[in-house]
Amino acid sequence: MIGIVVVSHSHALANAAIGLAAEMVAADNRPVIAVAAGLDATTFGTDAMAVSEAITTADSPDGVLVLLDLGSAVLSAELALEFVDPDVASHVRLTSAPLVEGLVAAVVTASTGASLAAVAAEAERGLLGKQDHLGGGGGVEAAAVAATDQTVEVVVGNEHGLHARPAARLVGLVNSFDAVVTLTDLDTGRGPIDAGSLSMVATLNAQQGHRLRVGASGRQAAEVLAAIGELAAENFGDEPTAAGQTGSRAAGSLASGSGLDVAIGPAVIAGAGVDLNDYVAGGDEAARLDGAVATVAEELGRLRDASPEHGGIFEAHLALLKDRKPLDEIRAAIAAGTPAPVGWKQTYDDLAKTFEGLDDAYQRERAQDVRAVRDRVLRALTGATVDEAADGGILVVPELDAATAATLAAAKVAGIAVRAAGTTGHGVIVARSRGIPLITGIGDVAVPAGATVAFDARAGSFEVAPDEDAVRRTITERQTERERAIEEADQPATTVDGRTIAVLVNVGSVQDAVEARGADGSGLVRTEVLFGDRRTAPSVDEQAEQFRAIARALQEKPITIRTWDIGGDKPLPFLPQDQEANPFLGERGLRVFRRRPQLLRDQLEAVRRVAAETPVHVMFPMVTTADEVAWALDELGPRPDGLEVGIMVEVPAAALRIDTLAAGLDFVSIGTNDLTQYTTAADRTNTAVAPLADGLDPAVLQLIDHVVRRAGVRVAICGDLASDPQAAVLLAALGVDELSAVGPQVPLVKERLRHADLGQIDTAAVLAARDATQVRGLL
Template sequence: MEHTHVLSGTPVVAGHAYAPTVWPGERPVYDPATAAPVPDEEREVETKRFTDAAATVAARLRERASHASGAAAEVLSATAGLAEDRGWVGAASGLIAKGSTAPAAAVLATEQFAAMFTKLGGLMAERVTDLNDVRDRVVAELLGVPEPGVPEPDEPSVLLADDLAPADTAGLDPAKITALVTRLGGPTSHTAIIARQLGIPCVVAVSGLADVPAGTPVLVDGTAGTLEVEPDAAEATAQVEESRRMAALVASWSGPGQTADGRHVSVLANVADGTSARTAMKYPVEGVGLFRTELAFLDRSDAPSVEEQTGLYREVLEAFPGQKVVIRTLDAGSDKPLKFVTQLDEANPALGVRGNRIAGEHPDIRTAQLDAIAAAAQGREPIPWVMAPMIASAAEAAEFAAPVRERGLVAGVMVEVPAAAILAEAILAEVDFVSIGTNDLTQYTMAADRMSAELAALTDPWQPAVLALIARVARAGQEVDKPVGVCGEAAADPLLACVLVGLGVTSLSSAPAAAAAVGARLAQTTTDQCRAAADAALATSDPAAARAAATAALES
């Protein structure tokens, strides 16, 4: 191994860590082809052996969820649910009834469901890692071998892995695991979500990672997206110390959002319901920049009533009295199908009937939602802002804005489709504000599924083509003096936040845990420095160069 060899990937959580590496424990290997068929008279017992093992794994995950909080608790509970999924357990039981052993049934049933999830794409494809993790835990339980997963190191360590399932990352102790680096995964994977919650540096999609053995000292740079193998110890320690100094500034930042020369930039939170809104209040945010309302609609066989929705929306509004709240209407379809909306199987659901497009066939769904928002907003100051997802034309923006304004609400739209960015002037003429969803804008601009680990470099929000579209929208907003926000994961990156402000973005909304890092970085940066960083990034032709150019501009 060469000394000071640097591997590059996609940065997810900023910061530096210097420590020896650890790899997760071995996952059990079981080849169904080598298993002898189970005799008829033993199949019932073998089925019970499988269901008992799955129940044990689920119970273990739920126990860990009970000691976790926030996103960690949610992903552990969701993984426990997979272990007891009726479809998966039923498929495995069916295979045992035909003679498969319990471990073989776990492997073969997982292959069936993984193929189905992969075909569905989007968030369902992301769940393949979770399902494979459940399979390995159940197989280990059946074989009587140690449960696979992350070791408890004796000293602070950097965790390397091909990929990490939620159950691996959710129970991590940030005092022992100081950074996460994976060979696969994207910026919106479970690994990324948990790393943000833990506040530890994280880099994903690192090629060549398999060649770094356990115990190797490495320096992880979560801002640049690099892993330096066997770095100079003194230099690495100095970088970690500087990172800690910045972390102390972050910890002391309490808002409001503004640059060093006093330009106000709203630092807002993304929330999904009353519970997440109340949690967001504990962070230094000035309101809600994205209230995802689809949680009320998913996993239901019928649409929620106006009264039910009103109660849910009121919970979020009451969590932020006197503060800005931006509500996004239902963003379902694609990877978030609605059971009560009969949609034909779409060949390409990411480009299909999703978001505001559902209102074309089902106008009653949007009407009820707007009625509920208006009812929840009665007597409230300031008036909630309401925006539609998946708008691709000025005509669609105008068609949405009319019923919003009729109800006395402030009308806006999401800019996620490149067409909306290109025609930003025409769209802004129809609405009062826009918010750029960088996750989808990047996906559609680069023609790359944002859940694909193989395409993580393409779905990097630092892609200059994406920055150019954001610049176009921000410029259009400045010309008509209308707000242009960003509410994708790009708003959680402190360095990219400076670039976005330099482009002319007026508000940044992300996971609440990212707010302080973004606010603290802006507080140390002037508007002119932000503009210089934006110009430097726009002048490049790849994400790594854009990051490097922006960093150099800010340091100068």
């Protein structure tokens, strides 16, 4: 990101302008802004040495933009360039942009990761808005633009915002018209950016619910705005699967691979990166680049046409490949003497870093797509090839790109082991949809080429030189189990000894509910996830409509809505919280709303409305005391018939006093993730202590047992432990009535329960075990 320097005769004026501009972007996404203003806090004037020091402070490899007010500010800035290091001075640009309007435009544009030239151009256009409204002063060119500028406002409806695929559709549409189009995110202040550049659109980071101002000028301005309005109404071509339909994941299709989560075979090492050491630059590097880009475009086009289900992914790769912004930067670098592969790699590495810095985890994983396009072009430039897995081999890769996942012989490859963590990368999505066994996050474990390796994604294990017979027995068992589980997903989970356990699904989106197979309802609707991308609080009507959609997707089976569960690692953008020294022990869940109840009251009103139409349960998170339960029930007020009320049991104090807390409730639901974390004093995300945070720790199981025996009401589990088929049997044996699991695990949990005799589980031995390892051995 570029740095910015403000040079002004007035210290107060400079600081005020910076304060205004800083309001336009989030604090963690602002460029460095240095000030050289006034001879001191009250004396007007400018000082060249102060300017040179400010330039040094704001220096960035991406460049420094200097904005000035008038007169001697320009002379001082020019003189300052003689005082700084020549290497620094070489990428400093003084701009004639208006100080206030230009600074606002510069800060907003710089926050998108735009180049120095792009930021300067936006700053220098800072007066066009006023000129358009008031007229005059813009010159012939500016006046022409102002006279033809038109705008519309659209809303982003996509679950993950304008990520690569919908962004590619928008960019393709924009570039098919004779018009210049810009986007401004009205909820974050980012923009305006070039809507014809995929990298700029995708890294605008427009999330679900954000309002976008679309501006257009040129011969077809009106036409392109109308077309964009239609595209936005269709969620930019990224509509979720309709209720009742089944996609590849929902249908549990085996595609052309086994569809298992376990595999064994010889390791085939691939994807270590493209070696540029032997590349020899030629006489026309620009022509080489154009040829490589054309070759890759042809390859991606074939993949797109051959894979209708995932065509959007390859369309996005094509858009990244042809994106004019990075291409212009690379061609400029080549003109300055940089070899084509080096310029291409540097530019796309920088673009990948921009994606990695975005707020949304799904968006951050789109950096994989950038690197996939980067490497395909580098291979085309250098003549490098990709290793392909032999029959029965396990491909070991640093990251999995969609093209590799789409072109592997799925019926022949044993599986794929990905060193990088993450489950929403496009390569991972494609591989799983094709039924290829896959594990992610194996890390830096040494894997010799050709060595026999095995993985069990369910257990999270990856082994070199495993017990082959044991692994093959596991594969046979999983194959049988999987086929039977999918066939019988809609059957009740009735155990051998006659207990029927309700197996429900955890949902954070309507799509989660659509894709759930065999769920007896939802045991956890994560409202903070459902609306977590919003920059403004959802209305009562908006919340009620989402709850209704989830209920419809689950065929009107009961849904359990958890009220806002924020704090710790789960912030809500529209409900900022004070900084806390230890947020996990601070204002979390229900605690937040004792001081700010209105947002909770709106949500409870939405719950009451929907409960009058379909079976709904509501539960309050992070409850510790009976006073909190009484307050929550008072806020809920009169409830319609059938609305059941419960609380989450997530802290040891709540588990130990459950007989007091549960009085007057219909159910309690144990959140094993937090209960484990608080019981073991170990953060699961901290690799140094994560092994301690094991849900099968006997101390955690003893608390669950205590809740079941003392609650006096229905007991559910909605934490990760409920998604483990083996643990699910133990929880049922302890007396838990309901289990709420992640969608893909629901059929497998039900299948395991149907074949379990709970009377044969020695729960006393489990509760008295030494540690979680011994518990697993007993199971």
